[in-house]
Amino acid sequence: MKFDLTAQVQSAGSAAGGSAPARDVALIARILGGERELFHELVRPYEKSVYFATHSILQNEQDAEDAAQETVLKALKSLSSFRAESKFSTWLISIAINEARARLRHARVLKFESVDQSPEEDNGSFTPAVITDWREVPLQALERKELREQLQKAIASLPEIYREVLLLRDVEEFNIAETAAALGVSEGVVKTRLLRARLMMQRILAPQLQSKKSGLFGLFRSKAGGSWF
Amino acid sequence: MVLNCKHVWAQISDYIEGDVAPELRQAIEEHLAHCRHCAAVLDSTRNILVLIADDRTFELPLGYGDRLHARLQEEITGSE
Numbered sequence: 070m071k072f073d074l075t076a077q078v079q080s081a082g083s084a085a086g087g088s089a090p091a092r093d094v095a096l097i098a099r100i101l102g103g104e105r106e107l108f109h110e111l112v113r114p115y116e117k118s119v120y121f122a123t124h125s126i127l128q129n130e131q132d133a134e135d136a137a138q139e140t141v142l143k144a145l146k147s148l149s150s151f152r153a154e155s156k157f158s159t160w161l162i163s164i165a166i167n168e169a170r171a172r173l174r175h176a177r178v179l180k181f182e183s184v185d186q187s188p189e190e191d192n193g194s195f196t197p198a199v200i201t202d203w204r205e206v207p208l209q210a211l212e213r214k215e216l217r218e219q220l221q222k223a224i225a226s227l228p229e230i231y232r233e234v235l236l237l238r239d240v241e242e243f244n245i246a247e248t249a250a251a252l253g254v255s256e257g258v259v260k261t262r263l264l265r266a267r268l269m270m271q272r273i274l275a276p277q278l279q280s281k282k283s284g285l286f287g288l289f290r291s292k293a294g295g296s297w298f
Numbered sequence: 299m300v301l302n303c304k305h306v307w308a309q310i311s312d313y314i315e316g317d318v319a320p321e322l323r324q325a326i327e328e329h330l331a332h333c334r335h336c337a338a339v340l341d342s343t344r345n346i347l348v349l350i351a352d353d354r355t356f357e358l359p360l361g362y363g364d365r366l367h368a369r370l371q372e373e374i375t376g377s378e
Binding site for chain 2: 105106108109112113116117120121130134137138141142145195196197198199200201202203205206208210211212216217220221224235239240242245260263264267268270271274275278279
Protein backbone atom coordinates (compact mmCIF):
# COMPACT_ATOMS: atom_id res chain seq x y z
CA MET A 70 0.00 0.00 0.00
CA LYS A 71 1.51 3.31 -1.05
CA PHE A 72 1.91 5.84 1.70
CA ASP A 73 2.63 9.42 0.76
CA LEU A 74 0.35 11.61 2.78
CA THR A 75 1.45 14.92 1.38
CA ALA A 76 1.27 13.86 -2.22
CA GLN A 77 -2.08 12.23 -1.63
CA VAL A 78 -3.57 15.30 -0.02
CA GLN A 79 -2.29 17.48 -2.82
CA SER A 80 -3.49 15.22 -5.59
CA ALA A 81 -6.87 14.79 -3.97
CA GLY A 82 -7.24 18.53 -3.84
CA SER A 83 -10.33 19.94 -2.26
CA ALA A 84 -12.78 17.52 -3.83
CA ALA A 85 -15.31 16.86 -1.10
CA GLY A 86 -15.33 13.14 -1.57
CA GLY A 87 -14.55 13.85 -5.23
CA SER A 88 -16.70 13.00 -8.16
CA ALA A 89 -17.13 9.37 -9.07
CA PRO A 90 -14.37 7.91 -11.26
CA ALA A 91 -15.43 7.40 -14.87
CA ARG A 92 -15.11 3.63 -14.44
CA ASP A 93 -17.62 3.63 -11.61
CA VAL A 94 -20.03 5.97 -13.39
CA ALA A 95 -20.01 3.78 -16.49
CA LEU A 96 -20.51 0.59 -14.48
CA ILE A 97 -23.33 2.10 -12.44
CA ALA A 98 -25.14 3.21 -15.60
CA ARG A 99 -24.94 -0.32 -17.02
CA ILE A 100 -26.04 -1.93 -13.76
CA LEU A 101 -29.03 0.37 -13.52
CA GLY A 102 -29.71 -0.49 -17.17
CA GLY A 103 -30.15 -4.11 -16.19
CA GLU A 104 -26.65 -5.63 -16.20
CA ARG A 105 -26.76 -6.40 -12.49
CA GLU A 106 -23.94 -8.94 -12.64
CA LEU A 107 -21.58 -6.01 -13.12
CA PHE A 108 -22.16 -5.02 -9.50
CA HIS A 109 -19.50 -7.59 -8.60
CA GLU A 110 -16.95 -5.58 -10.58
CA LEU A 111 -18.16 -2.28 -9.17
CA VAL A 112 -17.60 -3.25 -5.54
CA ARG A 113 -14.52 -5.43 -5.94
CA PRO A 114 -11.95 -2.60 -5.56
CA TYR A 115 -13.65 -1.40 -2.38
CA GLU A 116 -14.57 -4.64 -0.61
CA LYS A 117 -11.46 -4.53 1.57
CA SER A 118 -12.25 -0.98 2.68
CA VAL A 119 -15.81 -2.01 3.51
CA TYR A 120 -14.54 -4.77 5.79
CA PHE A 121 -12.02 -2.56 7.56
CA ALA A 122 -14.66 0.14 8.05
CA THR A 123 -17.08 -2.28 9.69
CA HIS A 124 -14.30 -3.94 11.66
CA SER A 125 -13.09 -0.58 12.99
CA ILE A 126 -16.46 -0.24 14.71
CA LEU A 127 -17.46 -3.80 15.55
CA GLN A 128 -14.02 -5.16 16.48
CA ASN A 129 -15.00 -8.70 15.69
CA GLU A 130 -14.27 -10.62 12.50
CA GLN A 131 -17.60 -12.39 12.10
CA ASP A 132 -19.71 -9.33 12.93
CA ALA A 133 -17.59 -7.20 10.62
CA GLU A 134 -17.99 -9.66 7.76
CA ASP A 135 -21.75 -9.91 8.27
CA ALA A 136 -22.01 -6.13 8.27
CA ALA A 137 -19.83 -5.93 5.17
CA GLN A 138 -22.11 -8.34 3.30
CA GLU A 139 -25.19 -6.41 4.38
CA THR A 140 -23.52 -3.20 3.24
CA VAL A 141 -22.96 -4.50 -0.25
CA LEU A 142 -26.52 -5.82 -0.50
CA LYS A 143 -27.91 -2.48 0.66
CA ALA A 144 -25.74 -0.66 -1.85
CA LEU A 145 -27.08 -2.87 -4.63
CA LYS A 146 -30.67 -2.25 -3.59
CA SER A 147 -30.27 1.51 -3.29
CA LEU A 148 -27.87 2.10 -6.17
CA SER A 149 -30.43 4.20 -8.02
CA SER A 150 -30.21 6.75 -5.19
CA PHE A 151 -26.47 7.19 -5.64
CA ARG A 152 -25.54 10.62 -6.98
CA ALA A 153 -22.39 10.86 -9.08
CA GLU A 154 -21.28 14.13 -7.55
CA SER A 155 -19.81 12.02 -4.76
CA LYS A 156 -17.51 9.05 -5.08
CA PHE A 157 -19.07 5.61 -5.07
CA SER A 158 -16.39 4.47 -2.61
CA THR A 159 -17.28 7.24 -0.14
CA TRP A 160 -20.98 6.45 -0.47
CA LEU A 161 -20.33 2.75 0.02
CA ILE A 162 -18.17 3.30 3.11
CA SER A 163 -20.75 5.60 4.66
CA ILE A 164 -23.30 2.77 4.27
CA ALA A 165 -20.79 0.40 5.89
CA ILE A 166 -20.24 2.73 8.83
CA ASN A 167 -23.96 3.25 9.37
CA GLU A 168 -24.58 -0.49 9.17
CA ALA A 169 -21.84 -1.24 11.69
CA ARG A 170 -22.97 1.52 14.05
CA ALA A 171 -26.55 0.25 13.92
CA ARG A 172 -25.40 -3.27 14.77
CA LEU A 173 -23.26 -1.97 17.61
CA ARG A 174 -26.17 0.04 19.02
CA HIS A 175 -28.39 -3.01 18.80
CA ALA A 176 -25.82 -5.18 20.59
CA ARG A 177 -25.43 -2.61 23.34
CA VAL A 178 -29.15 -2.33 23.86
CA LEU A 179 -29.36 -6.11 24.16
CA LYS A 180 -26.61 -6.02 26.76
CA PHE A 181 -28.37 -3.16 28.59
CA GLU A 182 -25.35 -0.97 28.10
CA SER A 183 -25.30 2.69 27.32
CA VAL A 184 -25.94 3.41 23.67
CA ASP A 185 -23.70 6.42 23.88
CA GLN A 186 -20.41 5.00 25.02
CA SER A 187 -18.11 6.95 22.77
CA PRO A 188 -16.01 9.33 24.78
CA GLU A 189 -16.88 12.96 24.48
CA GLU A 190 -14.42 14.95 22.48
CA ASP A 191 -13.02 16.96 25.33
CA ASN A 192 -10.74 19.88 24.88
CA GLY A 193 -7.98 18.34 26.94
CA SER A 194 -4.56 18.14 25.45
CA PHE A 195 -3.27 14.90 24.04
CA THR A 196 0.38 14.42 24.60
CA PRO A 197 2.75 12.05 22.85
CA ALA A 198 5.32 9.81 24.46
CA VAL A 199 8.28 12.12 24.82
CA ILE A 200 11.28 10.18 23.66
CA THR A 201 14.86 11.24 23.12
CA ASP A 202 15.48 9.75 19.74
CA TRP A 203 13.85 7.36 17.32
CA ARG A 204 15.37 4.54 15.40
CA GLU A 205 13.15 3.75 12.46
CA VAL A 206 11.31 0.44 12.37
CA PRO A 207 11.58 -0.76 8.76
CA LEU A 208 8.69 -2.18 6.79
CA GLN A 209 10.49 -5.53 6.64
CA ALA A 210 9.81 -5.86 10.35
CA LEU A 211 6.14 -6.40 9.47
CA GLU A 212 7.09 -9.93 8.51
CA ARG A 213 7.11 -10.51 12.26
CA LYS A 214 3.70 -11.44 13.61
CA GLU A 215 4.51 -9.79 16.94
CA LEU A 216 4.80 -6.39 15.34
CA ARG A 217 1.58 -6.76 13.36
CA GLU A 218 -0.23 -7.77 16.52
CA GLN A 219 1.16 -4.79 18.41
CA LEU A 220 -0.09 -2.42 15.73
CA GLN A 221 -3.52 -4.07 15.57
CA LYS A 222 -3.84 -4.07 19.34
CA ALA A 223 -2.92 -0.40 19.55
CA ILE A 224 -5.58 0.57 17.01
CA ALA A 225 -8.15 -1.67 18.69
CA SER A 226 -7.48 0.10 21.99
CA LEU A 227 -8.44 3.52 20.63
CA PRO A 228 -11.90 4.90 21.38
CA GLU A 229 -14.24 4.31 18.46
CA ILE A 230 -14.30 7.85 17.11
CA TYR A 231 -10.51 7.88 16.85
CA ARG A 232 -10.25 4.34 15.51
CA GLU A 233 -12.68 5.13 12.68
CA VAL A 234 -10.83 8.17 11.49
CA LEU A 235 -7.42 6.51 11.72
CA LEU A 236 -8.62 3.49 9.77
CA LEU A 237 -10.14 5.55 6.98
CA ARG A 238 -7.39 8.13 6.65
CA ASP A 239 -4.21 6.29 7.58
CA VAL A 240 -4.98 2.68 6.73
CA GLU A 241 -7.46 2.99 3.87
CA GLU A 242 -5.91 6.27 2.75
CA PHE A 243 -9.09 8.21 2.15
CA ASN A 244 -8.32 11.92 1.96
CA ILE A 245 -9.61 14.29 4.61
CA ALA A 246 -12.70 15.27 2.61
CA GLU A 247 -13.59 11.66 1.84
CA THR A 248 -13.12 10.67 5.46
CA ALA A 249 -15.38 13.52 6.57
CA ALA A 250 -18.03 12.57 4.01
CA ALA A 251 -17.94 8.88 4.97
CA LEU A 252 -18.24 9.65 8.68
CA GLY A 253 -20.78 12.44 8.28
CA VAL A 254 -18.68 14.99 10.15
CA SER A 255 -16.84 18.16 9.15
CA GLU A 256 -13.28 18.20 7.89
CA GLY A 257 -12.32 20.14 11.01
CA VAL A 258 -13.62 17.34 13.21
CA VAL A 259 -11.69 14.79 11.14
CA LYS A 260 -8.47 16.78 11.58
CA THR A 261 -8.97 17.13 15.34
CA ARG A 262 -9.71 13.43 15.77
CA LEU A 263 -6.83 12.50 13.50
CA LEU A 264 -4.36 14.50 15.58
CA ARG A 265 -5.51 12.81 18.75
CA ALA A 266 -5.61 9.35 17.17
CA ARG A 267 -2.09 9.72 15.81
CA LEU A 268 -0.71 11.00 19.10
CA MET A 269 -2.42 8.16 20.97
CA MET A 270 -0.84 5.65 18.62
CA GLN A 271 2.55 7.26 19.12
CA ARG A 272 2.10 7.28 22.89
CA ILE A 273 1.15 3.59 22.94
CA LEU A 274 3.62 2.28 20.40
CA ALA A 275 6.75 4.40 20.53
CA PRO A 276 7.91 3.15 23.94
CA GLN A 277 7.01 -0.47 23.06
CA LEU A 278 8.79 -0.46 19.72
CA GLN A 279 11.92 1.27 20.96
CA SER A 280 12.23 -1.02 23.95
CA LYS A 281 12.29 -4.02 21.63
CA LYS A 282 14.91 -2.79 19.24
CA SER A 283 17.54 -5.21 20.47
CA GLY A 284 15.18 -8.11 21.06
CA LEU A 285 12.08 -8.75 18.99
CA PHE A 286 13.37 -7.03 15.90
CA GLY A 287 17.03 -7.78 16.34
CA LEU A 288 16.78 -9.82 13.17
CA PHE A 289 16.73 -6.62 11.19
CA ARG A 290 19.79 -5.07 12.73
CA SER A 291 22.91 -5.03 10.66
CA LYS A 292 25.98 -6.94 11.70
CA ALA A 293 27.81 -3.65 11.88
CA GLY A 294 25.60 -2.89 14.80
CA GLY A 295 22.57 -0.87 15.51
CA SER A 296 20.86 -0.18 12.22
CA TRP A 297 17.31 -1.36 11.63
CA PHE A 298 18.20 -2.05 8.03
CA MET B 299 6.96 33.03 15.47
CA VAL B 300 8.46 30.97 18.28
CA LEU B 301 6.81 27.68 19.20
CA ASN B 302 7.14 25.55 22.29
CA CYS B 303 6.85 21.75 22.31
CA LYS B 304 3.10 21.72 23.00
CA HIS B 305 2.48 24.02 20.06
CA VAL B 306 4.40 21.64 17.83
CA TRP B 307 2.52 18.58 19.10
CA ALA B 308 -0.77 20.34 18.38
CA GLN B 309 0.32 20.86 14.78
CA ILE B 310 2.06 17.58 14.17
CA SER B 311 -0.81 15.90 12.35
CA ASP B 312 -1.43 18.82 10.01
CA TYR B 313 2.33 19.09 9.50
CA ILE B 314 2.48 15.45 8.41
CA GLU B 315 -0.45 16.11 6.06
CA GLY B 316 1.42 19.08 4.55
CA ASP B 317 -1.50 21.19 5.69
CA VAL B 318 0.13 24.09 7.52
CA ALA B 319 0.78 27.65 6.34
CA PRO B 320 4.33 28.41 5.16
CA GLU B 321 5.13 30.65 8.13
CA LEU B 322 3.95 28.02 10.60
CA ARG B 323 5.82 25.28 8.76
CA GLN B 324 9.00 27.29 9.00
CA ALA B 325 8.48 27.87 12.73
CA ILE B 326 7.86 24.15 13.28
CA GLU B 327 10.98 23.22 11.36
CA GLU B 328 13.07 25.70 13.32
CA HIS B 329 11.81 24.13 16.53
CA LEU B 330 12.45 20.61 15.24
CA ALA B 331 16.00 21.52 14.32
CA HIS B 332 16.77 22.33 17.94
CA CYS B 333 14.47 19.97 19.87
CA ARG B 334 15.47 16.31 19.71
CA HIS B 335 12.35 15.31 21.66
CA CYS B 336 9.92 16.81 19.16
CA ALA B 337 12.02 15.52 16.26
CA ALA B 338 11.75 12.03 17.77
CA VAL B 339 7.99 12.43 18.30
CA LEU B 340 7.58 13.43 14.66
CA ASP B 341 9.79 10.62 13.36
CA SER B 342 8.10 7.98 15.50
CA THR B 343 4.61 9.15 14.56
CA ARG B 344 5.47 9.12 10.86
CA ASN B 345 7.07 5.70 11.18
CA ILE B 346 4.04 4.25 12.95
CA LEU B 347 1.72 5.65 10.27
CA VAL B 348 3.85 4.04 7.56
CA LEU B 349 3.67 0.71 9.37
CA ILE B 350 -0.11 0.74 9.84
CA ALA B 351 -0.64 1.69 6.18
CA ASP B 352 1.20 -1.39 4.97
CA ASP B 353 -0.92 -4.17 3.48
CA ARG B 354 0.69 -6.71 5.76
CA THR B 355 -0.57 -5.06 8.94
CA PHE B 356 -4.23 -5.84 8.42
CA GLU B 357 -5.36 -8.92 6.59
CA LEU B 358 -8.80 -9.91 5.46
CA PRO B 359 -10.30 -13.13 6.85
CA LEU B 360 -9.57 -16.07 4.58
CA GLY B 361 -12.34 -16.47 2.02
CA TYR B 362 -13.96 -13.10 2.78
CA GLY B 363 -14.14 -12.04 -0.86
CA ASP B 364 -15.51 -15.38 -2.01
CA ARG B 365 -18.26 -15.38 0.61
CA LEU B 366 -19.13 -11.77 -0.14
CA HIS B 367 -19.55 -12.37 -3.85
CA ALA B 368 -21.42 -15.62 -3.31
CA ARG B 369 -23.93 -13.77 -1.12
CA LEU B 370 -24.15 -10.99 -3.66
CA GLN B 371 -24.75 -13.48 -6.45
CA GLU B 372 -27.62 -15.02 -4.48
CA GLU B 373 -29.20 -11.60 -4.24
CA ILE B 374 -28.68 -10.81 -7.91
CA THR B 375 -30.00 -14.19 -9.04
CA GLY B 376 -32.87 -14.24 -6.58
CA SER B 377 -34.18 -10.84 -7.57
CA GLU B 378 -34.22 -11.55 -11.27
